[in-house]
Amino acid sequence: MKDKRYGRKIYLEDKPRSQALQELLDAFTFERVIEKVPTPEALGRITAAPIYARLSQPHYHASAMDGISVIAEETYGAHEQNPVQLSISNGQFIYVDTGNPIPSPFDAVIMIENVHVVDEDTIEIIEPATPWQHIRPIGEDVVTGEMLLPQGHKLRPVDLGALLGGGVFEVPVTKKPIVSIIPTGNEIVSPSIDVKPGEIIETNGTVFAGYVTDWGGAPVKEEIVKDNPDLIRQVLLTAAEKSDIVIINAGSSAGSKDYTVHIIAEIGQVLSHGVATRPGKPVVLGKIHNTVVIGLPGYPVSAYLAMEWFVRPLICEYLGVAEPEREKLTVKLGRRVISNMGSEDFVRMNIGYVNGQYIANPLTRAAGVTMSMVRADGLLLVPAESLGLEQGEMVELDLYKPLKVINKSILFSGSHDLTIDIISSQIRSQDINRQIISSHTGSMAGLMAIRKGEAHIAGIHLLDPDSGEYNLPFIKKYINDQKLVLLRFLKREQGWIVAKGNPDHVHSVNDLIEKNLNFVNRQKGAGTRILFDHLLKKANLSSESVKGYQREMFSHLSVAAEVKQQEKSVGLGIYSAAKAMDLDFIPIADESYDLLMTASFYESEGGKLLETVLRSKEFKNTVEQLGGYKVIQDFQPYYI
Numbered sequence: 001m002k003d004k005r006y007g008r009k010i011y012l013e014d015k016p017r018s019q020a021l022q023e024l025l026d027a028f029t030f031e032r033v034i035e036k037v038p039t040p041e042a043l044g045r046i047t048a049a050p051i052y053a054r055l056s057q058p059h060y061h062a063s064a065m066d067g068i069s070v071i072a073e074e075t076y077g078a079h080e081q082n083p084v085q086l087s088i089s090n091g092q093f094i095y096v097d098t099g100n101p102i103p104s105p106f107d108a109v110i111m112i113e114n115v116h117v118v119d120e121d122t123i124e125i126i127e128p129a130t131p132w133q134h135i136r137p138i139g140e141d142v143v144t145g146e147m148l149l150p151q152g153h154k155l156r157p158v159d160l161g162a163l164l165g166g167g168v169f170e171v172p173v174t175k176k177p178i179v180s181i182i183p184t185g186n187e188i189v190s191p192s193i194d195v196k197p198g199e200i201i202e203t204n205g206t207v208f209a210g211y212v213t214d215w216g217g218a219p220v221k222e223e224i225v226k227d228n229p230d231l232i233r234q235v236l237l238t239a240a241e242k243s244d245i246v247i248i249n250a251g252s253s254a255g256s257k258d259y260t261v262h263i264i265a266e267i268g269q270v271l272s273h274g275v276a277t278r279p280g281k282p283v284v285l286g287k288i289h290n291t292v293v294i295g296l297p298g299y300p301v302s303a304y305l306a307m308e309w310f311v312r313p314l315i316c317e318y319l320g321v322a323e324p325e326r327e328k329l330t331v332k333l334g335r336r337v338i339s340n341m342g343s344e345d346f347v348r349m350n351i352g353y354v355n356g357q358y359i360a361n362p363l364t365r366a367a368g369v370t371m372s373m374v375r376a377d378g379l380l381l382v383p384a385e386s387l388g389l390e391q392g393e394m395v396e397l398d399l400y401k402p403l404k405v406i407n408k409s410i411l412f413s414g415s416h417d418l419t420i421d422i423i424s425s426q427i428r429s430q431d432i433n434r435q436i437i438s439s440h441t442g443s444m445a446g447l448m449a450i451r452k453g454e455a456h457i458a459g460i461h462l463l464d465p466d467s468g469e470y471n472l473p474f475i476k477k478y479i480n481d482q483k484l485v486l487l488r489f490l491k492r493e494q495g496w497i498v499a500k501g502n503p504d505h506v507h508s509v510n511d512l513i514e515k516n517l518n519f520v521n522r523q524k525g526a527g528t529r530i531l532f533d534h535l536l537k538k539a540n541l542s543s544e545s546v547k548g549y550q551r552e553m554f555s556h557l558s559v560a561a562e563v564k565q566q567e568k569s570v571g572l573g574i575y576s577a578a579k580a581m582d583l584d585f586i587p588i589a590d591e592s593y594d595l596l597m598t599a600s601f602y603e604s605e606g607g608k609l610l611e612t613v614l615r616s617k618e619f620k621n622t623v624e625q626l627g628g629y630k631v632i633q634d635f636q637p638y639y640i
């Protein structure tokens with residue numbers, strides 16, 4: 001229940017992000033604490049002071065080669081016609097191996113390959129040695145007192161070696177800032193497969209802890225706290241006492257149980273509430289005593305971005321290191337990106353290299369879709385003063401993935417099919433740097449993406465009602481200025497997706513209307529939508545008579561998921577989706593699901609790899625095991 005002491009605060013500020021960060025940094029003076037850690041355990045830590053060698057390296061004159069050590073002067077004059085003989089018993093040489101000390105008065109080493117052994121005591125050489133040849137003198141690597149590393153340096157494996165060699169067995173490093181992470185919310189539960197409607201698995205805390213570790217901090221994950229102001233206050237106070245930074249998650253916005261900001265104001269100070277960004281607006285920045293307190297939005301994507309904007313700079317400031325910067329890439333926008341005036345918009349993007357240029361398309365902007373962060377190749381920032389960016393504009397992105405991977409990505413657009421995931425994983429098992437990036441846009445949009453050069457391949461299943469033929473009539477109608485290839489590799493069953501046992505006895509489109517069932521529709525331009533409209537037309541029915549026609553799903557699996565959870569509902573889709581959700585399936589027709597691509601992609605390395613996968617036994621077996629599919633492996637690439 002809502003706590004009466006804390007009314008709704010609806011109005012959040014729209015403070016510029018840079019100002020909010022500056023004010024946050026200005027509000028604290030970080031006293032860096034120095035601790036000494038054994039050198040072998042110091043990987044990744046930040047040096048807190050310049051570090052000087054305590055030993056020279058090498059700390060004695062050492063042989064650099066296997067051979068003999070000699071007095072150079074005694075070898076002068078050695079020549080093929082005038083070999084010089086040296087004897088052990090006369091103290092003229094000793095045998096040495098690489099790394100052995102060179103005792104006085106020896107001052108040169110001759111490699112064993114250049115030594116002719118005459119007998120046990122005597123050798124012969126035909127070339128003189130120069131003084132100090134093949135000897136590593138004291139301090140060749142490091143001289144006592146020399147600075148090995150500056151302060152603020154992140155220790156790498158090679159650094160640890162140099163430190164140990166230089167006699168530094170303990171390193172002064174900056175103590176990791178302790179970052180306490182407090183997830184809150186009555187609906188938040190520990191991970192469990194039996195979550196009930198309304199329960200949300202706690203995921204943000206683990207992500208935050210991962211980021212903190214990556215950035216050099218020490219995360220401390222607290223238990224989930226219920227939406228109870230007294231509990232929240234108590235946990236905040238305790239955490240502030242023992243931490244450098246406290247992150248409290250969710251309850252930062254305008255909901256009736258969003259207490260965070262009030263409690264921070266009560267026991268500390270609120271510096272900012274609300275920044276001019278989308279997503280990520282409802283951030284709280286504040287302090288309790290001298291501890292930073294950051295209230296992050298509950299929506300995962302908003303929270304992850306805000307972590308990078310506010311927590312990373314704090315950790316870097318504390319450790320005394322520069323903030324890492326992401327690689328940048330200039331790309332052409334494949335689609336228009338609209339944006340709010342007055343706030344920075346952050347858009348997760350996919351990037352592909354198509355027809356000689358980088359094309360980037362926005363992923364979903366919903367702040368709850370964590371997979372968009374998993375899949376994103378880059379992040380676009382639309383500045384606060386911009387209303388948006390047009391298709392075709394060149395923009396600079398921050399890269400989330402290596403360019404090497406992006407260069408090889410195969411951009412897929414079009415109708416969703418489960419085989420695309422299988423193709424993707426089989427391609428990847430042959431080339432670890434190659435990924436398929438798929439946007440499930442529907443068959444028509446896939447066709448258009450090929451036309452506009454925004455995708456490498458499109459998955460399409462478009463029935464031409466007049467000819468009864470799939471795909472070709474559409475391709476010929478919409479694209480006539482490109483050399484294309486169609487791979488006709490798959491037949492699949494389309495049918496009604498219904499509850500187990502088909503309780504409403506669905507067999508035709510008429511049943512939907514007569515029995516007043518909810519239809520779970522697909523988006524415009526999806527092949528399945530076209531098929532459904534065709535069925536309606538054939539039965540002389542109008543779309544208005546179909547309950548649910550307006551609501552659109554973007555994939556077969558989402559249709560099946562909706563049928564599963566909504567009573568008296570029916571979808572149209574493929575067998576494998578019904579099977580995946582443990583639903584029943586009433587077949588209607590076999591359809592062709594083809595891959596369309598430009599001839600140049602087909603003939604490229606990526607296209608060849610794709611074809612190899614499509615023709616592999618493993619692919620056929622995996623797909624046909626799903627049920628409802630027939631994989632055609634002896635297809636001829638069809639040039640259009």
Ligand SMILES: Nc1nc2c(c(=O)[nH]1)N[C@H]1C(S)=C(S)[C@@H](COP(=O)(O)OP(=O)(O)OC[C@H]3O[C@@H](n4cnc5c(N)ncnc54)[C@H](O)[C@@H]3O)O[C@H]1N2
Pocket residue numbers: 183184185187188200201202203204205249250251252253254255258279280281282296297298299300302367
């Ligand atoms: N009337 C308004 N409503 C909302 C606004 C607004 O300005 N006016 N802002 C929206 C935006 S934008 C965001 S972001 C969210 C942020 O809200 P809160 O920080 O108060 O977070 P909650 O509402 O509690 O949670 C949102 C969402 O995130 C889930 N969540 C929370 N904690 C976790 C966790 N530890 N792990 C995984 N998921 C978590 C939570 O269950 C909710 O689904 O407010 C909008 N509303």
Ligand code: MOO
Pocket residue numbers: 277278279280281282297299302303367
């Ligand atoms: O601003 Mo919220 O942070 O978009 O999701």
